[in-house]
Amino acid sequence: MFNAIEVILICLVAQAAVTDLAMRKIPNVLILSGLLLALILHLLAGQPWAPVTQWLAGCLAGFFLFLPLYLLRGMAAGDVKLMAMVGAFGGPLEAVRIAAVSCLIGGVLALLLLWWNGRWRDGWRNLAQLCRPLLLRLLGVPLLPVPLAPSASVGGVPYGVAIALGTVAVVAWTHR
Template sequence: MLNAIELILICLVAQAAVTDLALRKIPNVLILSGLLLALMLHVLGGQHWAPLTYWLAGSLAGFFLFLPLYLLRGMAAGDVKLMAMVGAFVGPLAALQVAALTTLIGGVMALLMLLWSGRWRDGWRNLSTICQPLLWRCFGIPLQAVPLEPGTSVGGIPYGLAIALATMAVVALAHR
């Protein structure tokens, strides 16, 4: 049986997924209200400072797990903030599990989107362009990174959906 924290979390990530699919954006008000709800529910259900540290550790874990992807322009800021909100609800260990599963689901979604749109060749070319300098550096040949030309992106991935699916799976597996 799901407890109140898990039920509210599932409702919030489902709303984030629907909004991300429809508008390609996750509203800050959804993230902030989720963070506050998680804090209130942890404080009401716990003892002394333990809920606050659990909430803080989870939200920081969720945030910093996806921050590198945002800095590399592989993910939008709303997705990083959504992962921080998920971490605030589930704690740091489950946030790591959700992030790992999100990465797998996001990868499958990316491949399916490339195949569906017929732009898999463009995606492969972009990946090759980005990774080639890194590969040459491994062999000791210093090269500068080559940025992609503007307009060569093959599209964005609605990671809000991947985060929602991963969160639901981790919550469901916890009750197995």
């Protein structure tokens, strides 16, 4: 049976997914409410170090797992904050599990969106533009530092949906 922390977490990520689909944004009030609820629930759990070992460590783990994707412009800030909130509920190990499953789901979702929108060629062109310097460098070709030319985006992925599905999958897997 699911415990209170898991039920509240699933409700919060479901709300984030719905909001991300509808508005393409995850509200800060939802993230802050979730962080506060997670802290209160960890305090009420009775374990003396739970706020530090679970809430804070999970929050930091979730945040820093997706921060590089945000810095590379592959993800929005709301998605990073949502993952931090998810980590605050489950702790650092659970944050890593959920992030891994969310990345897999997000990748499948991105491929489905490329297929649905008919933007395969643009996606392959962008991928080739990113990988070409790396491949040339691996082959030993000396390259001058040249900034990448901006390429046309093939569209965004509502990553709140991927995080919500990843959270539900990991929580359900623990109760199988």
